[in-house]
Amino acid sequence: MFRWYCVATLGALAMLLDYLVWLEETPFSTWMRESGPAFFSSLVFHSVAMGFVVGVHVATNLRILGVAPRVPLTLMRRFFSVLWVSLVVVSVSGVLLLAAYPAKGLTNPVFYFKLVAVLAALGITRALLRGCLRDPRYDDAPAPKKARWLAAASLLLWAAAVTAGRFLAYTHNMMMASHQY
Amino acid sequence: MDTLLAFGQRSGIYDFMHSAWGWPTVESLHFTGLCLLIGTVGVFDLRMLGLARGIPMHALHKLVPWGVGGYLLNVTTGVMFVVSAPDQYLFNPAFQVKLSLMAIAGLNVLFFYRFVFGPVRAAGANAVPASARTAAAVSLTCWVGVIVCGRLITYYRPPYHWCFWC
Numbered sequence: 305m306f307r308w309y310c311v312a313t314l315g316a317l318a319m320l321l322d323y324l325v326w327l328e329e330t331p332f333s334t335w336m337r338e339s340g341p342a343f344f345s346s347l348v349f350h351s352v353a354m355g356f357v358v359g360v361h362v363a364t365n366l367r368i369l370g371v372a373p374r375v376p377l378t379l380m381r382r383f384f385s386v387l388w389v390s391l392v393v394v395s396v397s398g399v400l401l402l403a404a405y406p407a408k409g410l411t412n413p414v415f416y417f418k419l420v421a422v423l424a425a426l427g428i429t430r431a432l433l434r435g436c437l438r439d440p441r442y443d444d445a446p447a448p449k450k451a452r453w454l455a456a457a458s459l460l461l462w463a464a465a466v467t468a469g470r471f472l473a474y475t476h477n478m479m480m481a482s483h484q485y
Numbered sequence: 486m487d488t489l490l491a492f493g494q495r496s497g498i499y500d501f502m503h504s505a506w507g508w509p510t511v512e513s514l515h516f517t518g519l520c521l522l523i524g525t526v527g528v529f530d531l532r533m534l535g536l537a538r539g540i541p542m543h544a545l546h547k548l549v550p551w552g553v554g555g556y557l558l559n560v561t562t563g564v565m566f567v568v569s570a571p572d573q574y575l576f577n578p579a580f581q582v583k584l585s586l587m588a589i590a591g592l593n594v595l596f597f598y599r600f601v602f603g604p605v606r607a608a609g610a611n612a613v614p615a616s617a618r619t620a621a622a623v624s625l626t627c628w629v630g631v632i633v634c635g636r637l638i639t640y641y642r643p644p645y646h647w648c649f650w651c
Contacts, residue, residue, distance in 0.1 A: 344637070352636075359525075466516045
């Protein structure tokens with residue numbers, strides 16, 4: 305039983321590695337690595353847009369937590385146009401960076417940690433958008449306790465995502481799958 | 486440069502930064518501070534540029550102390566980078582441009598609080614004076630430029646780079 309388990313695991317890993325080698329040898333992936341500007345402009349766009357994605361969340365969550373209480377809460381949604389545009393830029397540039405070094409990200413647990421943190425934080429944003437951010441009762445009253453907890457959790461998740469993003473550059477197991485052969 | 490390095494080594498910052506997770510930890514704090522700055526000062530700038538009309542300026546300005554906190558965090562962590570590898574920063578064109586943009590942003594802050602903040606406060610939730618829009622545009626441009634230059638520092642590390650003034 306144990307032997308079959310080992311064989312199956314090794315087989316799956318070899319298939320994954322083969323797939324990653326195929327991915328990094330596609331012309332697009334090669335271009336992302338070898339054309340200098342494509343890679344570093346993706347990095348720049350990713351950083352700036354991430355600053356705005358987290359920034360709008362900082363402002364909204366601080367407001368929910370009671371900083372700047374005289375700002376009508378429902379009006380904070382008017383900053384979300386910036387958030388959505390930045391989120392698109394972050395996602396596209398993130399996919400491009402992943403395309404340049406697919407094995408580097410996809411074999412690193414920190415990458416999945418970052419992905420889960422971002423998705424969880426966006427889940428909280430969706431819940432808040434359906435709740436107090438649309439409810440004019442909280443424009444000049446303190447936000448409900450549950451919303452405050454969610455706002456605090458969102459701030460922690462974004463800090464975790466940023467930290468994971470920075471650590472991605474230092475924790476990878478491999479740069480390229482083809483180097484493993 | 487030697488003074489900076491000596492300070493880094495004497496204070497133990499140098500050793501911490503070059504320990505296993507020192508550098509990425511401080512980088513994470515540096516990016517978190519940046520997010521605080523964009524989320525407060527940047528959001529206030531966007532409001533002055535005409536986004537989110539209806540939010541009273543003085544009410545939104547209550548977020549700014551958090552941005553100042555982020556700024557202080559970033560000055561601290563920034564100094565930690567520089568004293569741990571001064572030659573990589575002082576001769577780096579991306580770093581030089583970054584500091585220049587910070588100086589412009591600093592002058593803009595002085596100009597804003599001396600001449601513009603009063604009228605902006607008085608404007609409440611209404612349209613803001615043109616001088617406020619200018620100050621907001623300068624601020625936002627400088628801080629975005631600072632992020633771009635910060636990200637590019639690694640691409641212009643001496644002695645591998647070339648630029649027209651160095």
